[in-house]
Amino acid sequence: MTESLGSTREAAWRAYIEASQRLYTQLEEDLRAASDLSFADYHVLVLLSEAPGQRLRMGELANRLIFSPSRLTYQVSSMQRRGLVSKEPCPDDRRGSEAVLTAAGLLVLREAAPHHLASVRTHLMDDLDDAEVACLTRVFDRLGERLRASRATTSTHTTN
Numbered sequence: 001m002t003e004s005l006g007s008t009r010e011a012a013w014r015a016y017i018e019a020s021q022r023l024y025t026q027l028e029e030d031l032r033a034a035s036d037l038s039f040a041d042y043h044v045l046v047l048l049s050e051a052p053g054q055r056l057r058m059g060e061l062a063n064r065l066i067f068s069p070s071r072l073t074y075q076v077s078s079m080q081r082r083g084l085v086s087k088e089p090c091p092d093d094r095r096g097s098e099a100v101l102t103a104a105g106l107l108v109l110r111e112a113a114p115h116h117l118a119s120v121r122t123h124l125m126d127d128l129d130d131a132e133v134a135c136l137t138r139v140f141d142r143l144g145e146r147l148r149a150s151r152a153t154t155s156t157h158t159t160n
Helices: 007-035 039-050 058-065 069-081 103-123 130-159
Strands: 055-057 085-089 097-101
Touching: 007 039, 007 103, 039 055, 039 058, 039 069, 039 085, 039 097, 039 103, 055 058, 058 069, 058 097, 069 085, 097 103
Parallel strands: none
Antiparallel strands: 055 097, 085 097
8 A cells, every 4th residue: 555645645636736726726717817818838939039030840849848749739720720820841851740830829928928927926925935835946946857867867768
């Protein structure tokens, strides 16, 4: 049988799960109300806006979003229909494709960003002091690194 977490760690786990789900839901609701974008839409637009040439290979975008290839295809297709992104062949490898931020997508992102950042401040950052922000950053950077490494190891073993 699996060892229990203990009451302190179980309380931390439950507080994290409940608060993170409430936070995600609130941020998504605020984003949709202000811009009609989903959280996934916004994240795609941000990643493309920060990429060289405002374009990323579909596989790279899927990895950064932590999406399966089919989920990314669905997401990009939905955003294409709304004119926010386009999908183009890779210039270096015609077998691959890239998601490309359109001018309309950039405009929507620029209009949505101030509202989204205000929501993030209101529902998370304004309640934290500098030490708490630093602690969250350390915890989630370390956790993210470990999970990325674990996923890379798992992917390597399943493809061999």
